[in-house]
Every structure is written in C-alpha cells, then in structure tokens.
Amino acid sequence: MATISDVAKKANVSKATVSRVLNGVPVREENRQKVLSAIRALDYQPNAQARSLTLGRTDVVGVLVPDMDGPFYGAILEGCQQALWSHGLYMIVRSTHHVKGSEPNLVKLLWEKRVDGLIIFTPREIKEKPMQALVKDLVTNNFPLVVADGELDSLSISGVWIDNFEGAYKATRHLIDLNHPNIGILLGPEDSPESKLRLNGYKRALKDHHLPVNPNLVAIAGDYRSESAEKVLPQLVKAGATAIFACSDELAYGVMESCKKQGIKIPQDLSLIGYDDVPFARLLTPKLTTVAQPLTQLGQVAAGKIARMINGTEREITQITLPTKLVVRETSSVYHG
C-alpha cells in the first residue's frame, strides 16, 4: 500500500506538496502533474485513518436502530444513507436488536469509534435513565446528535418526528368526511407517546367536527400484532362502530381477518383505516386505506441535520415534525345511514 511519502519520492517533491494537490491547495502546475501521475502509477489511496487522526474528524456518523429487518428501519436507513453520502459522510450502523438497556453501551462504543455525529432511532429507550444521562452528556459537550422519533421531555436535543397527532387527525377526518357516525380507534401499546398523540389527534378531529367522543369506541390492543386486534375487536363492534381507525396496518389486518370470520363485510359493513402503509397494505383484499409515514424522508431529514451540524453550517437545535400522507384505497367507504 503506497503512502504519501512514496508518492512524494516518486514525484520528486515533498510530502507537503503531495498533500496540497490532494487537498486542492494551489501548486505549480508542473508539480501538480508530476504528483498526479505518481499517484496513478502507484495506485495511491490516502489513508483515511491517518487523515482522521490529524484532522480530528472521521467523516463517519453512527446510526443506532432497534432493528433492520421489519418494514420500518430499512427505509429509514436508506434515507439516512442517501443524505449522508451526499455530504461525503459514511454510516456505521448498529442495531440493538430490541435488547433493552443496550443503548448506552452501544452509544459509548460508537462514540469511542470517534464518529463525527450520532443519530439515535430508538424511541423507547431514549427516556430511560442511563440513556438520558449519556445524551445529556453528549449534548453539553455539544456533540452532533439527532434523536429521531423519541420522547425528549425537556431535553434540548435536535429531533425529528413523524407527526402522530396529525396522522391520526387525518385518518379520523377521512372517516368523518365519509359520514361515519361511530368511529372507533384501535390503539397499540397503552402508554406509548405515539399512542397518546394519536388518541389526541383522533379526539380532536371528532371535536372539531362536533362529534362526541365515546369512550367505548376507544380500544387498546396493547401492542401492534394482528392477534391483539382480534381480541379487542368485539368491544368496538359492540359499541356500534361503523368505522375503525387501527393504529397500525398489522392491527388493521387483524380486524380484517376477524371480520372475515364473523361475516362482517369491509367496507360495506365497516370502514377501516390502518397506519404505516407497509408494503402489504396494498396487497390485502380489499386493499387497505391507511396513513403513510414518510420513513425515507425521516432518515434523510435526520441525516441532513446531522451533516449540517457536523460541517458547522447549522448549530441551532431544531425539532422538526414531518407530516403523514393519507392513502385512500378500498377499505374505507361512505356510510349510508
């Protein structure tokens, strides 16, 4: 592996001169050419490690996600990747594999790897004690950090979210526009921040359109699995729901399955809207109306922010909320008294 000294020797100039042409600093054209051809002849490639050591930066950002399979983080990472690369940055990815409490350690390791910045995509863990401490530490050292989709409480960190309130509001309003009198909501985890926000969006849409909020029409599945939906669906049916807003496509799928068994026709007897717009949503029969989350964009925005923090273009702490998109397909239709 050729080094800068080899090139210098071959071109009969000093290392400094080689370094200059490498970095676009003006050099006499004649020398420039000599250096260039020496580089080619030796197939020289700068050593990024040495460069990092002197420059004090690595051009790498660390990204922490809970998983990479599944329908979410792949798209998010793809977005990150694109944005980072357009800024000349590389991406080291670590998945926690949903292991509770692993984050602080991983962040530390990433940080030891001297990444120039960190994007954390592990919403659940971010509010745990050790994580908070670590994050506070990073922030006070004003280390470039972006937290995506996490609960930040009072911490002043740059963050990016997809707007859960707005998504739920949109879904509910769609059903209201379709004339539905009894709109139920099927929530995932009971106490998660996104559940709260979505419930609020749902309630707000109802109120804004002068519809009552019926507590019997609020059901909690406990998680996002389709099986859980099947368990609580009866509650909603009993309460007379004419339409259901399920907080994930998985849940919506559970509703569809359950309805099929009970002979409830969707959308004739019951309108249904999901959340996420995962790939299978458009493949279900009937095709699922749902709320699409801009996952790739989430990644891009987070990465763009970190890039600007790193190159010093932007030092302020910003908190950005991204809008969702309603995707109307076949499971939602007009209610006929």
Added chain:
Amino acid sequence: MATISDVAKKANVSKATVSRVLNGVPVREENRQKVLSAIRALDYQPNAQARSLTLGRTDVVGVLVPDMDGPFYGAILEGCQQALWSHGLYMIVRSTHHVKGSEPNLVKLLWEKRVDGLIIFTPREIKEKPMQALVKDLVTNNFPLVVADGELDSLSISGVWIDNFEGAYKATRHLIDLNHPNIGILLGPEDSPESKLRLNGYKRALKDHHLPVNPNLVAIAGDYRSESAEKVLPQLVKAGATAIFACSDELAYGVMESCKKQGIKIPQDLSLIGYDDVPFARLLTPKLTTVAQPLTQLGQVAAGKIARMINGTEREITQITLPTKLVVRETSSVYHG
C-alpha cells in the same frame, strides 16, 4: 477529550503502562489501579483512529448492498450486523440504490476508508467488467472479501449463496407430491443466474419423478413485479397448468389477483407456490405457500466468514450454499383428477 498522556500523567506512569492496562498486558496491580482510577476520573476513551493507524486495522467492515428498504437486504444486514458485532467488528453500509455502475467507485471509497474487509451483496453488478477487475485486484492482494449471491464465474472468491436450484426443486417436488400432473413455472428475469438455476431445479424435479417437461408450461415474466405475472398467466392456463411455481411472492400475488378476476379458485382450481416468503405471504388470502430464503442467515454466514478471514482464523476460499425452506400454507393442495 482526554488522551493517553493525560491518563499517564495523572496516574504517574508512562503512556506505555497505560496502554498495557488498556490491552490487558500484565502490570503491577498497584499501578493498574492508579491507571484505572485515572481513566475513570478523566472519563478517558481511547481514540480508535490513532489505534487504527498504529495497528493497521480498523475493525470495520464495509458492506455494499443494492438497497435497504425492500424486504430483502434489511434482514440480510441485520444478520451481518449481529455476526460482525460478535467478533467486535463494526459495519459501514453503503447502498448503491440500484444505480448501475456505481459499485467500483463505492468499493474504492470503502477501501480507502481502510475497512478490514468487504462484503458485496450486489449480485447483478458483480460480473460487469470494471467490477471484475476491481475484485480480482482485491483478491490478488488477498484482501478479505466475500461476495454474496453473486455470479462468480471462474473467479476464486469466497462466496455465499442461497441455493436456487434446491429451492426450485423443493417447490416443484411439493407440487408433484400433491399429485399435480401439469406443473408450470413462472420465471422472473429471463437471463439471470437465479432464473436459470431455478429452471434447472424445476426440470430436474420433474425428471426425477418421471414427469415430462412441457415447454409451454415454462413462462417468463421478465421481472418480479406482480403486473408482469398477470400478463403471462394466460399462457400457463392455456397450457393446462394445474399448479404454478412462481419465482417470487410478488409474481405469485399477481397470479392470485389475476385468478380472482377470472374466477379461478386457488387452491381448488389451481395450486400456487411462491418464492421468498416475504412478510406479506402469510397475510394473503389464501395464505401463500412459498419457499423461504434464509436471509438473516445469509448475512450471518457472510459476516462470519469475513470475520474469520480478518482475524486470520481462516484463510481458505470457501463457497457456501445455504438451503431454503418450504413453507406450506394454503395455496397448494392435492390435485384430484
């Protein structure tokens, strides 16, 4: 940011001693403790860049994939990640975003980043000229390289594949076991290596069971999109297919949609088997019988191999083929004359 010198000063020892306790080299217990507490007091973290520079390794491996959204590479990357991490290695990921001809450049950049090894997951591009040259170059410099799922021709590179021949054989035999006399195959891209292998597996299964290979029962969709399946399905139907082996779940989905429109009942009138076992396969109605590819395992095996090449445990070039798994669900059933 504290350095090793700071620690040395604080502990009244030399940098070398600090380095020793850091690396587990025996040191007088008293000194060890002094160093340890100095480290704690200063919140010292070793600088990985400096370490890399002296050691000549980075503990990072580069991974090149065509995309990260989609149902495949996320799972593969998760597998890589896990295996890599268990060897103390980090993972830099680059997605080509399916841009043709971008690989050589990306590999070069990754390599300049001085990764200790490289895993390439871009099957299509691997046989292009510039890529071949680059790969050959890496191999002759015996740089740790693993190519996954790619066509290697005569190159002697370590590779990992999922067994396309065997997968197709399994699928076809399943249909044969179900007593089907006329089994059609719906291929994706015409000339891709995996299409050829799957076609061979299909033919072989037929021959092994003394069934004729009817060319009219071999259809080519041209790609893996469901729309393409709908176009060529008539050919298969006309040829009297009683069962179809579609080479992707997408294609199978297209067949299902098309059949629905034409009143062909699956599996009563036509048995169907897909390939991939993407998440939506089990959500279709009826649930799709399919061939599952061990994606996570593919990642793990590739990463494990690279790790062993890096740490010198294993220098040989190996080429590993992973078996698929038949997942029988509801779209395949016994043929009744």
Added chain:
DNA sequence: CTGAAAGCGCTAACAG
C-alpha cells in the same frame, strides 16, 4: 509556491 519539521494518539520494540 515549496520543503522541513512538528504533532495528532496510540502501540511496540528495546533497554533497563
């Protein structure tokens, strides 16, 4: 515009 020299933080001989 160019070269010499120092230094980024760490490890690895080499003496002691």
Added chain:
DNA sequence: CTGTTAGCGCTTTCAG
C-alpha cells in the same frame, strides 16, 4: 514489570 523512543500516514505551521 516499566519507561523511553520511534513511528504509523497525514496535515499544517513556519521559513524560505
């Protein structure tokens, strides 16, 4: 067991 020293490959003053 420990300290001194050199050096990994690069950038950056500082003179010239």
